Amino acid sequence: MSSKPNLEQLTDLEKIRHSCAHLLAAAVLELWPDTKITLGPPIEEGFYYDMEFGQPIAENDLPKIEKRMKKILPTWKSFEGKQVSADEAKEFFNGNPYKIEMIEQIAVAGDELTLYTSGNFTDLCRGGHVDEPNKALKHFKLLSVAGAYWRGDENNPMLTRVYGTAFATQAELEHHLEMLEEAKKRDHRKLGKELELFTFSDQVGPGLALWTQKGTVIRDELENWAKETEQAWGYERVATPHIAKHTLFETSGHLPYYKDDMYSPMDIDGEDYYLKGMNCPLHHQLFLAQPHSYRELPLRLAEYGTCYRYEQSGSLFGLMRVRAIAMNDAHIYCTLEQAEEEFLQVLKLHEYYYNTLGLTRDDYYITIGLPDETKRDKYHGHKDMWDQAEKMMRAAIEKSGIAAVDDVGGAAFYGPKIDINIKSSIGREFTISTNQLDLFMPQRFGLQYTDQHGEKQHVAVIHRAPLGSHERFIGFLIEHFAGAFPLWLSPIQISIIAVGGGHHEYCNQLAHEFKQHGIRVAVDTSDETVGKKIRKTAAQKVPYVLVIGDKEMNSDNLAVRVRGQEELLNISQIDFITKTQLAISQKSLGL
Ligand SMILES: [Zn+2]
């Protein structure tokens, strides 16, 4: 059924899901007999079936299809397979050009053609079904409808893809549906808008995020954290421009290897200049500006550098896939002997950051991006250099104890790389950070130092970005915390609500006091009802709320509404300030 050769080797859950895809197609054909069915594979979280409908269908048609699936199911006692000739198969699918195309392809490859039948429905398929569908397919749900090009090629007709999911038990299905609900609530695009963190403008262009005042607070907090941490870990900061001459990217090999990801050049005084897609070649120029002795290595140059990468408009996605990114970038220039230890320190730095945000070893893992040896022309440089880099990275990963899996074909064009993937609290996975141990660019750029014997040697370069880009990392944090940021990252830390006009002045005094102590505070003196003001600030997920009326004005203590807690916190003003300052400085996760 799909181009995957070993459908017979599906897991039990995949068999349930793939069988459910048959059931979906059967129901659709009963409801709309002129539909042309194509492919229905299992996927990570369920299954889909791509079909060409005679008339458009939408999400509100899904309950009707589900109902029909349930009606059909009792008649499906088994899946009966039958081997057929290409002519027989074509005869069966007469009028369905997609199936005919598949049949011809399978026949040309010399593979067996099988038709599988359950009840009144027959599909061309390689197998991979449950034995007793009427018993095994009870726990499914159709989820959404999307467009999908036939065979994923935009030159082909657009089909309708119906997504669903299925599980072995009702409890698992319900748990999954709850997760999906939660994921919808936590969607960073939705929350980003509600919490007023970022926006996009048609006039600025797609994929170019605009950060509001509140969103910028989060960016600045992360960036300050990175600056402090990097300083403590022996980094030095640099700053480089956003554009550079074509020759720089020719030397680096980004032209031509990475050209498709870069924007067309602009002409400046008759020379082509490119928006930078990465910071490294510019940092390398800084390295080259001075001679280096082994005594100054490792040299660690850091910059929150903005890079521009071409993404197709169809693949842009909230903050996760954008066209301009501010990267938590740094390049470490060291000797070959230092490289493994430096790489290990980089992994430890990741761990420090992620721990602080409440992520444990179970929440992230490494993929080691290796070259696809069958496509050697996609990569630059000598194989022994690649092997050496891979060996050192693997040794460092092993010492770090962080779980890792291989990803063949996932290398950069100039060397193996590692990605750090984080699972958010709702189980969504994000590739946050990419790191490389690079022995190639030092040769291209002539990045050298003088060793103990006065000889010139090439450095090794480590590329690292533990906090990824602001865009993707904050997108992740929004979903991870469901918008309820820890105190230190909250754009507003304390919200003060005035009950009436007589309380404004006191509220402003209080706010002034908090601000003096470095706490971010907002005062709501609007004419809305107190209830409405409280709901508004709750929706903004502000950690602490103070409602100030006569009683509060005349009390020695503050009555603090703490986010997520029923009980008011009764505390003196000075103690509250101390407590808040401490939680902020410790980047504490609790309130
Ligand atoms: Zn099948």
Ligand SMILES: [Zn+2]
């Ligand atoms: Zn780099």
